Amino acid sequence: MNPTDLTIAQARDLLAKGELSSMELVEAHIDAMETSRELNAYITETPEMALAMAQDSDARRARGEGNGLLEGIPVAIKDLFCTKGTLTTAGSHILDGFHPVYESTVTANMWRQGAVMLGKTNLDEFAMGSSNLTSYHGPAINPWKARGDHRARVPGGSSGGSAAAVAGRLALGATGTDTGGSIRQPAAFTGTVGIKPTYGRCSRWGIVAFASSLDQAGPMTRSVRDAAIMLRAMAGHDGKDSTSADVAVPDFEADLDKGVKGMTIGIPKEYRSEAMAGEIEALWQQGSAWLEEQGARMVEISLPHTKYALPAYYIVAPAEASSNLSRYDGVKYGLRVEADDLLSMYEKTRAAGFSKEVKRRILIGTYVLSAGYYDAYYLKAQKVRTRIAEDFRDAFGHVDAILTPATPSAAFPADEPPSDPVAMYLNDIFTVPVNLAGLPGMSVPAGLSGEGLPLGLQIIGKAFDEATVLRVGRAIEHAAGFDTRPEGF
Amino acid sequence: MASTIEGATGTWEYVIGLEVHAQIVSKSKLFSGASTEFGSEPNSQVSTIDAGMPGMLPVINMTCIEQAVKTGLAIEGTVNRYSVFDRKNYFYPDLPQGYQISQFKQPIVSEGRLVIEMEDGSEKVIGIERLHVEQDAGKSLHDQDPGHSYVDLNRSGVGLMEIVSKPDLRSPEEAAAYVRKLRSILRYVGTCDGNMQEGSMRVDANVSMRRPGEAYGTRCEIKNLNSVRFMSRALEYEALRQVDILEAGGTVAQETRLFDVGRGETRSMRSKEEAHDYRYFPDPDLLPLRLEQELINAVAASMPELPDAKRHRFMAEFGLSPYDASVLVAEKENADFYEAVAEGRDKKLAANWMISELFGLLNKAGKEIGESPVSADALGELLDLISDDTISGRTAKEVFAEMFETGKAAGQIVEEKGLRQVTDTGAIEAVIDEVMARETQKVAEYRSGKDKLFGFFVGQVMKASGGKANPKMVNEVLKKKLDG
Numbered sequence: 001m002n003p004t005d006l007t008i009a010q011a012r013d014l015l016a017k018g019e020l021s022s023m024e025l026v027e028a029h030i031d032a033m034e035t036s037r038e039l040n041a042y043i044t045e046t047p048e049m050a051l052a053m054a055q056d057s058d059a060r061r062a063r064g065e066g067n068g069l070l071e072g073i074p075v076a077i078k079d080l081f082c083t084k085g086t087l088t089t090a091g092s093h094i095l096d097g098f099h100p101v102y103e104s105t106v107t108a109n110m111w112r113q114g115a116v117m118l119g120k121t122n123l124d125e126f127a128m129g130s131s132n133l134t135s136y137h138g139p140a141i142n143p144w145k146a147r148g149d150h151r152a153r154v155p156g157g158s159s160g161g162s163a164a165a166v167a168g169r170l171a172l173g174a175t176g177t178d179t180g181g182s183i184r185q186p187a188a189f190t191g192t193v194g195i196k197p198t199y200g201r202c203s204r205w206g207i208v209a210f211a212s213s214l215d216q217a218g219p220m221t222r223s224v225r226d227a228a229i230m231l232r233a234m235a236g237h238d239g240k241d242s243t244s245a246d247v248a249v250p251d252f253e254a255d256l257d258k259g260v261k262g263m264t265i266g267i268p269k270e271y272r273s274e275a276m277a278g279e280i281e282a283l284w285q286q287g288s289a290w291l292e293e294q295g296a297r298m299v300e301i302s303l304p305h306t307k308y309a310l311p312a313y314y315i316v317a318p319a320e321a322s323s324n325l326s327r328y329d330g331v332k333y334g335l336r337v338e339a340d341d342l343l344s345m346y347e348k349t350r351a352a353g354f355s356k357e358v359k360r361r362i363l364i365g366t367y368v369l370s371a372g373y374y375d376a377y378y379l380k381a382q383k384v385r386t387r388i389a390e391d392f393r394d395a396f397g398h399v400d401a402i403l404t405p406a407t408p409s410a411a412f413p414a415d416e417p418p419s420d421p422v423a424m425y426l427n428d429i430f431t432v433p434v435n436l437a438g439l440p441g442m443s444v445p446a447g448l449s450g451e452g453l454p455l456g457l458q459i460i461g462k463a464f465d466e467a468t469v470l471r472v473g474r475a476i477e478h479a480a481g482f483d484t485r486p487e488g489f
Numbered sequence: 490m491a492s493t494i495e496g497a498t499g500t501w502e503y504v505i506g507l508e509v510h511a512q513i514v515s516k517s518k519l520f521s522g523a524s525t526e527f528g529s530e531p532n533s534q535v536s537t538i539d540a541g542m543p544g545m546l547p548v549i550n551m552t553c554i555e556q557a558v559k560t561g562l563a564i565e566g567t568v569n570r571y572s573v574f575d576r577k578n579y580f581y582p583d584l585p586q587g588y589q590i591s592q593f594k595q596p597i598v599s600e601g602r603l604v605i606e607m608e609d610g611s612e613k614v615i616g617i618e619r620l621h622v623e624q625d626a627g628k629s630l631h632d633q634d635p636g637h638s639y640v641d642l643n644r645s646g647v648g649l650m651e652i653v654s655k656p657d658l659r660s661p662e663e664a665a666a667y668v669r670k671l672r673s674i675l676r677y678v679g680t681c682d683g684n685m686q687e688g689s690m691r692v693d694a695n696v697s698m699r700r701p702g703e704a705y706g707t708r709c710e711i712k713n714l715n716s717v718r719f720m721s722r723a724l725e726y727e728a729l730r731q732v733d734i735l736e737a738g739g740t741v742a743q744e745t746r747l748f749d750v751g752r753g754e755t756r757s758m759r760s761k762e763e764a765h766d767y768r769y770f771p772d773p774d775l776l777p778l779r780l781e782q783e784l785i786n787a788v789a790a791s792m793p794e795l796p797d798a799k800r801h802r803f804m805a806e807f808g809l810s811p812y813d814a815s816v817l818v819a820e821k822e823n824a825d826f827y828e829a830v831a832e833g834r835d836k837k838l839a840a841n842w843m844i845s846e847l848f849g850l851l852n853k854a855g856k857e858i859g860e861s862p863v864s865a866d867a868l869g870e871l872l873d874l875i876s877d878d879t880i881s882g883r884t885a886k887e888v889f890a891e892m893f894e895t896g897k898a899a900g901q902i903v904e905e906k907g908l909r910q911v912t913d914t915g916a917i918e919a920v921i922d923e924v925m926a927r928e929t930q931k932v933a934e935y936r937s938g939k940d941k942l943f944g945f946f947v948g949q950v951m952k953a954s955g956g957k958a959n960p961k962m963v964n965e966v967l968k969k970k971l972d973g
Contacts, residue, residue: 323588
């Protein structure tokens with residue numbers, strides 16, 4: 001068996017038994033990365049660092065140390081996490097040549113747990129996108145193809161490079177970030193598992209900000225167990241992030257296999273629409289049936305403000321982004337296009353440094369915060385956000401988790417993306433409300449579309465109850481028996 | 490003390506409101522652990538947060554918050570237990586984040602007040618709209634290189650309090666008194682060093698002119714005034730400029746202006762149309778600031794006696810005049826020095842000596858009270874020598890000058906120079922007899938009614954005694970002998 005095909009849990013056990021070294025694992029991955037460059041999953045590969053970290057890990061283990069949660073496990077890091085001394089691009093031209101002098105809290109946590117960095121993965125520019133098509137470094141490609149159709153498919157976004165790397169056996173796991181669905185949607189498109197934990201569970205310190213009140217880091221893996229292991233290594237309170245929650249991180253793996261018997265799981269009626277594709281509807285019903293068979297009680301619930309979530313999101317997220325991205329001005333680091341005066345330098349630098357999609361969001365964000373529009377847009381959107389959070393709070397008064405589809409469709413062809421920005425934004429319709437409410441949400445692969453492309457189901461949980469989300473996810477994974485391997489990988 | 494301007498068409502009254510930016514005394518910055526020390530190498534006190542590096546997040550420095558609470562209580566404001574940090578968005582090279590973290594809709598302190606005292610002894614209450622906490626920007630340096638501007642981020646992220654007065658000030662004098670009083674309070678509570686030269690206190694002045702009693706006119710804002718003197722000059726210039734416009738039938742344009750110190754003029758910086766839309770919104774990186782009542786109580790309990798209370802105490806308990814009391818309490822160090830000198834001594838004597846002698850010499854030497862060569866104890870010893878008639882007040886002045894010069898103790902100088910005054914009645918009578926014997930003509934004139942000559946005799950006697958005769962005794966004995 002090729003070591004790249006192991007799950008994190010399997011590799012962990014083999015490493016512990018001494019039947020595998022981190023060095024062997026890492027070398028196998030470096031080979032795979034070299035032969036799968038067409039996926040464009042990585043922006044920066046760091047093989048030397050990976051080998052050195054693997055050597056250190058094996059040495060620790062030989063000394064009887066090295067009992068970290070991810071000891072010796074090679075992982076990929078979304079290129080939105082600042083990594084000390086390693087190029088960090090956020091998928092943008094404007095951060096050209098930026099080598100941070102600091103390490104993000106989440107990656108530092110993972111290194112402390114023994115993980116090994118393979119490289120930095122591709123993403124939509126500044127995590128703005130659902131396709132990976134907006135990356136300055138070219139789109140990452142989905143390892144999955146539709147049956148009888150050789151067109152490249154998008155891996156989803158924004159954590160598309162991480163999803164492609166995990167699905168394509170180029171990393172055992174990868175970090176993602178999720179602002180409106182950027183972990184869950186690419187996980188669904190690539191047949192992988194992705195969990196966005198509760199807002200505040202993972203520190204945002206050192207992650208290039210998109211929309212501060214929505215951004216959350218999380219793991220992307222090939223099994224629910226792996227997600228549980230990796231999330232535990234990433235999470236934890238951080239005094240350097242004022243929005244980080246001082247809540248203990250449990251052993252998410254402990255209760256993973258306890259099943260869903262006795263749980264009440266909600267099916268939100270507002271997520272069903274006339275426009276929903278038949279196969280998505282069928283998958284959702286299948287998921288519901290699986291849980292029922294395993295002893296869960298399925299109930300219909302109402303989340304009445306759901307339809308306002310996407311519009312509210314597309315006000316709040318661009319508003320915060322327009323401010324967060326102001327620091328990229330050509331003065332301090334990254335790209336600078338020289339000009340005769342300050343204003344022209346700003347304009348030329350930002351015109352050259354940002355893509356169309358980023359500019360669109362900066363414009364929207366600037367507009368909704370402008371004098372005279374603030375109340376009508378931003379303030380209103382914040383009120384909607386409160387309502388959406390209340391919807392979930394009410395629902396969680398009588399359910400333990402909520403089950404929905406993860407995406408409205410399977411991965412689309414890279415050369416035939418949705419025709420306009422709003423159609424593209426609709427990709428996030430099931431995931432966005434979860435970010436607005438700050439709740440944990442996970443996408444688990446549950447089956448294939450008619451074209452043979454992966455589809456995912458989303459499980460939404462109570463704040464800081466990732467353990468239940470993972471348990472329900474494990475139950476679906478178990479029932480679905482999904483083969484996470486794309487043809488040819 | 491309102492002052493008005495007499496224009497060609499009648500009287501104009503000032504309407505002034507001040508925004509004072511006071512740098513918070515704190516070892517580290519408002520949202521980062523970097524040092525706030527002044528005068529360090531450029532860009533040597535900059536954390537990755539202050540430099541606006543990607544992914545960096547602010548964390549509130551509670552020391553700065555406690556300082557703001559303390560200041561809020563000192564200006565008798567309402568400390569809000571819930572306040573919010575907002576982002577004020579604009580582009581400038583010395584603003585690395587592209588926004589300043591400030592407080593907009595919900596400041597930490599609202600509705601305070603401050604009493605100013607004018608030179609004529611009158612008092613006036615000036616309303617304070619709000620106090621909010623914000624971070625400072627860095628500094629752009631345009632004079633280092635002909636082709637480039639440089640940026641020093643040492644100041645970037647330093648905590649400031651912006652204290653906004655109501656438009657209650659009616660003259661440059663009142664504005665000056667307000668700034669001095671505010672500075673005094675800030676220094677008392679130790680929340681700002683008040684050093685305007687180093688920029689730790691800066692003033693933006695809003696000024697408009699109106700006919701007394703009528704509605705407010707259109708105001709202009711004069712930015713970044715870094716001394717009380719410049720502020721007064723800027724206000725005076727601006728008032729005349731506005732009156733000229735108004736009297737010519739024109740309208741004042743609402744705008745931001747800068748004071749050119751060299752030319753003594755204000756000039757337009759940007760018009761209302763060019764004003765920034767700052768797009769304020771709550772900073773999502775920071776949770777709203779919630780203060781426990783216990784924290785506010787603890788800060789209140791740690792509050793020192795403030796200048797107003799001290800002034801009233803000096804007047805009530807020590808019998809000082811309002812003017813003397815004001816002068817002594819303006820700086821806490823002076824008040825402390827005074828209380829040490831006055832302890833167990835004649836309060837008014839101590840006040841007089843502080844104000845006319847000590848302050849006089851300190852001013853001349855360009856020294857602060859902390860650098861005084863004469864300590865409070867040393868001055869006290871000198872006053873004791875006056876009170877027990879060892880030396881006269883006049884001799885004391887000489888002794889004091891020498892103390893100031895050499896740092897020697899009063900007693901030592903008196904002994905070394907033999908300045909102990911003569912209080913022996915016999916000795917004084919002998920000198921008087923000698924003078925009277927010499928000046929028989931003048932004695933006759935005096936006795937024939939020329940009372941004014943009494944001073945002449947006193948002078949002669951003092952001179953003959955080498956200045957050492959006790960003047961009070963000289964007066965008594967002389968009077969007796971001349972009248973006798």
